[in-house]
Amino acid sequence: MTEDELRDLPLRERKKARTRQALIDTALELFTERGFDGVTLDELCDAVEISKRTFFRTFTSKEDVAGAPTHDLWIAFLDDIESRDPSGAAILPFLCDALLSVIDRMPAEGWTRRVLLNLRLADKTPSLDAHCRYLCDLITRTALDILSRRFDVPPERDDPRLRLALDMAVAAFHHALEGWAADPAEPTRASLTARIRDTFAAVPGALTLPLTPR
Amino acid sequence: MTEDELRDLPLRERKKARTRQALIDTALELFTERGFDGVTLDELCDAVEISKRTFFRTFTSKEDVAGAPTHDLWIAFLDDIESRDPSGAAILPFLCDALLSVIDRMPAEGWTRRVLLNLRLADKTPSLDAHCRYLCDLITRTALDILSRRFDVPPERDDPRLRLALDMAVAAFHHALEGWAADPAEPTRASLTARIRDTFAAVPGALTLPLTPR
DNA sequence: CACTATAACGCCACTCAGTGGCATAAACCT
DNA sequence: AGGTTTATGCCACTGAGTGGCGTTATAGTG
Numbered sequence: 001m002t003e004d005e006l007r008d009l010p011l012r013e014r015k016k017a018r019t020r021q022a023l024i025d026t027a028l029e030l031f032t033e034r035g036f037d038g039v040t041l042d043e044l045c046d047a048v049e050i051s052k053r054t055f056f057r058t059f060t061s062k063e064d065v066a067g068a069p070t071h072d073l074w075i076a077f078l079d080d081i082e083s084r085d086p087s088g089a090a091i092l093p094f095l096c097d098a099l100l101s102v103i104d105r106m107p108a109e110g111w112t113r114r115v116l117l118n119l120r121l122a123d124k125t126p127s128l129d130a131h132c133r134y135l136c137d138l139i140t141r142t143a144l145d146i147l148s149r150r151f152d153v154p155p156e157r158d159d160p161r162l163r164l165a166l167d168m169a170v171a172a173f174h175h176a177l178e179g180w181a182a183d184p185a186e187p188t189r190a191s192l193t194a195r196i197r198d199t200f201a202a203v204p205g206a207l208t209l210p211l212t213p214r
Numbered sequence: 215m216t217e218d219e220l221r222d223l224p225l226r227e228r229k230k231a232r233t234r235q236a237l238i239d240t241a242l243e244l245f246t247e248r249g250f251d252g253v254t255l256d257e258l259c260d261a262v263e264i265s266k267r268t269f270f271r272t273f274t275s276k277e278d279v280a281g282a283p284t285h286d287l288w289i290a291f292l293d294d295i296e297s298r299d300p301s302g303a304a305i306l307p308f309l310c311d312a313l314l315s316v317i318d319r320m321p322a323e324g325w326t327r328r329v330l331l332n333l334r335l336a337d338k339t340p341s342l343d344a345h346c347r348y349l350c351d352l353i354t355r356t357a358l359d360i361l362s363r364r365f366d367v368p369p370e371r372d373d374p375r376l377r378l379a380l381d382m383a384v385a386a387f388h389h390a391l392e393g394w395a396a397d398p399a400e401p402t403r404a405s406l407t408a409r410i411r412d413t414f415a416a417v418p419g420a421l422t423l424p425l426t427p428r
Numbered sequence: 429c430a431c432t433a434t435a436a437c438g439c440c441a442c443t444c445a446g447t448g449g450c451a452t453a454a455a456c457c458t
Numbered sequence: 459a460g461g462t463t464t465a466t467g468c469c470a471c472t473g474a475g476t477g478g479c480g481t482t483a484t485a486g487t488g
Contacts, residue, residue, distance in 0.1 A: 012435075012484055040473060051438045056475065086425040094425055126348060133351065134344035151425045160389050160413050164420035167385035168378070175374050175381075199374050204421055206378035211300040211308055211365045226455055226465075254444065265467045270446065430488095437482070447472080456463070 020058050020068075022048050025110075027065045028117040036066065036125040063131035069111075069118040070132060070177075074139040076102045082146055091147075091162070095169040096200040100193050112189055119181035136174075140166050172199040234272050234282075236262050239324075241279045242331040250280065250339040277345035280335050283328040284346060284391075288353040290316045296360055305361075305376070309383040310414040314407050326403055333395035350388075354380050386413040 026047050030039045041062055045052050059065045080098045089097075122129045143166055148155065153162050176195040180187050240261050244253045255276055259266050273279045294312045303311075336343045357380055362369065367376050390409040394401050 010485080015484095016436085041475090042473080052475085053439075054437060057436075060475095062474070086427065089425065090421070091423045091425055092421055129351070130344040130348035133347040134340060137343070137347065147425075150427065152428050153423065153425075157393065160386075160416050161420040161423045163389055164382070164385055164413070164417055165423055167389075168382060168420065171378055171381035171385065172374075175377055179371065199378075202374050203378055206375040206382065207304070207306055207418055207421075209305045209367065209375045209379055211303065211305055211361075211367075213300065213364065214366045224456080229455090230465085255446085256444085266446085267468075268466060271465075274446095276445070432485105432487080434483100434485075436484090437480105439480090440478090441476105443474105443476080445472105445474080447470105449469090451466105451468085453466070454464085457461090458459105 016058070019048070019050060019054070023050070023055065023058060023065055024068045024114065028069075028114060028121070031066055031121050031125075032117050036062075036121055036128055061131065063128045066118060066121050066125075066128050067132045067135060069114040070122075071135050073102065073106065073115070074136065076105070078139060078142055078146065081143060082150075086151070091165040092169060092200060092203060095166070096172075096196065099169075099173055099196060103189065103193060103196075106189075112187065116181055116187060119177055123178075123181065136170060140170055168203055169200075172196070172203055175199050230272070233262070233264060233268070237264070237269065237272060237279055238282045238328065242283075242328060242335070245280055245335050245339075246331050250276075250335055250342060275345065277342045280332060280339075280342050281346045281349060283325075283332040284336075285349050287316065287320065287329070288350065290319070292353060292356055292360065295357060296364075300365070305379040306383060306414060306417060309380070310386075310410065313383075313387055313410060317403065317407060317410075320403075326401065330395055330401060333391060337392075337395065350384060354384055382417055383414075386410070386417055389413050 023044070027039075027044055030044060030047065041052055041055060044065075045055050055065075059068070064071075077098060080102050081095070084094070084098055084101075086094050118132075122132050144156065144163060147153070147162060147166075153159070156163050173196065176192065176199045180192045180195050183191065185191075237258070241253075241258055244258060244261065255266055255269060258279075259269050269279075273282070278285075291312060294316050295309070298308065298312055298315075300308050332346075336346050358370065358377060361367070361376060361380075367373070370377050387410065390406065390413045394406045394409050397405065399405075
């Protein structure tokens, strides 16, 4: 949510959105500095001048606020595939394009840093990692609904292909994100999209990878 | 852990294993009956006549005890791929065989029921679902280590194929488990292995699934 | 510009998961 | 049997998350 989009919302909504963003930013900074478990919710709420009760009206858990950046990305992804033109392509390029396009449209200001902190925190905080994976699975299910509504594919109980293709895309995306977040060179939006392209390209070859003993 | 394997352990280990099993069985029954959140740890510990402190020496969290059946399955899987003969096959059939073989060697008595209850609980308990996914990811990483040690494949940072193949296998396995656990007909070990074979067979076709608008 | 309706917020008390510390008891070893 | 090691029980404590309710701020209306 950029400042521009914000202006044409009612005052009440505007304040809510600002509080939400302040919580995300402050949480990411504090967690990164002192560790996820090293910061209590009370401290976070103090820093944002918010009551703990209000925190739980905005986020469902402590993990939820730290996972918000990637979650927002997934939400935008769902919105994209709701209307994207398949133009005769197979499912995997379709999903890859959707991801690339969504990343391209994310807010310019500070987006990269937020996702990066989110990923690095998740990498060393089991409960956060678990939460992100759970959210991601919810998204996958919703995406499955959207795609099977829009396109002419057999239902999941008869044919697991759509489901499997989605899971592959998610796996490829995760692998790209992981390598990107661990990159010692400053990760940029461009380096992320490059990694995504590469990983998706590697998918078909993965099926036939031969196993020769060392 | 069967009663047979149990006998040649020292008394101390035997007791620990029995307590652990009692905790799993009682937890699954209680959670199924009154819901995961409807049972407190104190109640569970009372039922097994164990102090809460001892519970946390056996399991890392409330979720952990309910996820133990599938976790045990994954541990056995790791053990299997440590020594399984690839016999020239590609990675996917190799992993499929490993899973089938592991399922075949699980304890006869009550194993199906435990896994079933675990899966059905995870299906309607977000925190449990999240925990299982996290554990599963830990396993995937370990499997990656084992395979890249045993076989002659490029390291992950240069080539994501091994990693992607593992993720696909996990996705296929999950899909099989999900359909199996939701089966209105009594799920058996045979019906599970059949589903696994079918889902793995569908993987190559998933890559090229065409998207034609309805 | 009031005036009412409607959300959001703050505060307080409470439940329950999870942890640290230490005393006790059980199993192991010789 | 006697001393050592290792598991257990108990108690007090922290911190996440929830329910209830009074208060404040925004929205909608004459």
